[in-house]
Amino acid sequence: MTIPLGPFAGRTIGELGRELRAGRTTAEELARASLDAVARLDPALNSFVGVDAGGALAAAREADRELAGGADRGPLHGIPVGVKDLVEVAGLPATMGSRHFTGYVPGADAACVTRLREAGAVIVGKTTTHEFAYGPTGDCSANGPSRNPWDPARMSGGSSGGSAAAVAAGLVPLAIGTDTGGSVRIPAALCGVAGFKPAYGAIPAGGVFPLARSFDHVGVLARTAGDCLLAYRPLSGREVGPARRPPRVAWLDPAPLHACDPEVTRVATEAAGAMGKVALPQEVADGLREVYVTVQSAEAADVHAERVARAPELFQPEVLDRLKGAMEVPAWRYVRAVARLPRLAEAAEALFEEHDVLALPTVPLTAPLLGLREVELGGRPVAVRAALLALTSPWNVLGFPALSVPAGAVAGLPVGLQLVCRPGDEDLLAAAAPGAEA
Template structure:
């Protein structure tokens, strides 16, 4: 796998390495934060990953973290580590605009739960990262704050809606970013920018203080570069999880299921899919079993997802649509106007059908430890491109991007995108899904897969 052509200070540093540098005296926290700000200064005018930064506050946090170290107080591995926060997550006294003109001057009076936890562990909030307006879109180029560009190719989309968070990590401006994922909003930009994007089981991480898109689909999640970093951050945000040393799983004992893309969508790049499948089957050979006869299930899952997201998103924005429609990004307004037609009985039926599929996939995980599939069925498209021709068919970019990720939001299952390869100069992600509340095992497996990928 190639390296991202844009290289910030943290491009080759993980949390454990940074923590050692701080404790050995190689860097103070203030120096580390200055390096982060310098990387942002150097690259972000091109990338537009960040939309709000308070340099003075970032340096004040750093100075306080240094004072604690000087007093012999060590708050743990996140002490002094710069973190970026998606712009739909509230941050005390730091603008949180949701990528929307409606909230362009909104400054929260308190932190979201996740931000409180990060601060309590000494993490440094470096700034807010760009998002599609109200996190409603998978492209990363539909925000009041402008488009976030892909650091591998500035003419391409970064993916969204957690576009800025993914790009901030991919370009090495920060080692950690927090995002949200309602239909793939962490995993999509992770795949397109070559980082790890992780969403845990539904409700594992508190959404208090996070502006909702669709409340029964929304997940908080993490963007980093290593499995070890996921483990550190996830357990910091949810201290009810027991953190364990990551040991490589014996791949011979792991039961893997491969979900063929054609079971979910016919809108995929055939050559891309063949390369991803060949790479995985080369690495796991006899340990992976192709799952058949899932097409009907995924058609219904897709319909359920759309019905639930449409209904819940419109409920949140109905008053704004009625009173101030011109303030929305046109693309977001169009989606909301279409969502208005969703009927109450359709929503109730979708919720009931979702429960049936949750049980069905729970039973599937009695036979398999992990499900594997591509994160995306297409390459990164051009900025602002909304249709793409695949296999002589015109398909919507939005639909293609969401097709392989959104089922796991509906089912509330842990899912992660990890970098698999580069093709045509762009990163390609592998998606891994596991049983509900099985995050620790998933993180262990990610660590093993990363090791195997290096040898392929």
């Protein structure tokens, strides 16, 4: 990394919890450390839109009092958390990354924030999002681009770019993100942290500004897969036990979905250690992309049609252009996309016949430079947005749990390994992560 790291770099939530309970630190100290690191280090990253020092310290002191009194809320008790600025936190401005929401202060917590508080987590502040989460690059926001801690001239990825950069830089050990086509996993991969998009609906989306309701997921970013799962449990209210068996992992050939940088593929393949190989038929891969683009465009246009008509000048130009295009998608294509889904899902299910977990790169390339919209891949120019989304969006269409974990680096930039399972197999997913205890 080229920038100094914060206090949570290299530390897991599990370790922090043990130190808290051993009396070697306090929630207040952790909150102060986080706030201090944001103040010192974040100007170079822009991962936070704003912090809530008063609220965080008050919550931390309460967490300390509870622990001292023997009331232990579990693994997130006293842990500092960043919350994507698309998610409402009572009393804190929520900009959604857009000038349309300048000055907006929600009066209530999103459902996932309520669950964070119930689990004892300490909300430090709001993290930068691509405007309305409508973009995987993280560099189009009323709050400016979030930058990649590995090279601040490069993208964090998006749309949960601030959450990924903040965790990667050690400013917080945990952050909330949202993921409609890869918005948790893409920045996790580009910034070298873990990001988990659970099954559709597993973490409630109430109080989260919608992008495309059929594919919107709430997820988490942390240093390790294990930390993601620690946070997933209280956020979803679902238990994930120890793996019932060693996970049977198959390498999913990414080629039908998108061309990949061969070095990225090599690093991800080595990290995966898969036993078998499977591939999506080309027409299924094409179908999943077509369904993703059509449904996401239509639903995003529904959310924003009035804003586009009444105050187009408040959008970032690229986001406005994309929304205008989305408004032109004809309804019959949406009808057809929705009708196509069951057969695509059936074809995807078939990949799991002899395996529990599919492994593939999270993103076909490493972090591009900020603002870049075309790169060369496999000797051909490719669109950056489409490339970033190509390997993650199928799992939003299908609603399958998908986890990105750090797999290594290419030319000093992180590579993510993506692991995908069917809903209910989260135990096997967690066990398949490199470094997970067998």
